[in-house]
Amino acid sequence: MVHGDLDEALPVAMARRYVARAGATLHELPGAGHFDVIDPDSAAWPVVTEALRTVVAGAEA
Numbered sequence: 595m596v597h598g599d600l601d602e603a604l605p606v607a608m609a610r611r612y613v614a615r616a617g618a619t620l621h622e623l624p625g626a627g628h629f630d631v632i633d634p635d636s637a638a639w640p641v642v643t644e645a646l647r648t649v650v651a652g653a654e655a
Contacts, residue, residue, distance in 0.1 A: 595619065596642050598626025621645050 595618055597609035606622060613620040623630065623638045630636040 596621045596623065596631050596638075596645050598623045598628065598630050598638060600626060601628040603628040619645075 595609055595613055597604075597606050597620060599606045599622055609620055609622070612618070621641055623641055626636065626638040630638040631642050633639065
């Protein structure tokens with residue numbers, strides 16, 4: 595899961611609880627808001643794409 599710590603629509607605490615229950619990985623992005631994780635021009639975008647590469651690589655293994 596990728597989540598910005600400045601997300602006001604869905605607080606990062608929700609993501610933390612979810613990953614704790616699901617056993618998932620959280621990539622918490624400092625200074626990122628709700629839409630930064632889908633904006634290719636944001637500073638968060640390289641982290642998002644790297645997380646996606648990790649998921650895809652795991653699925654291919």
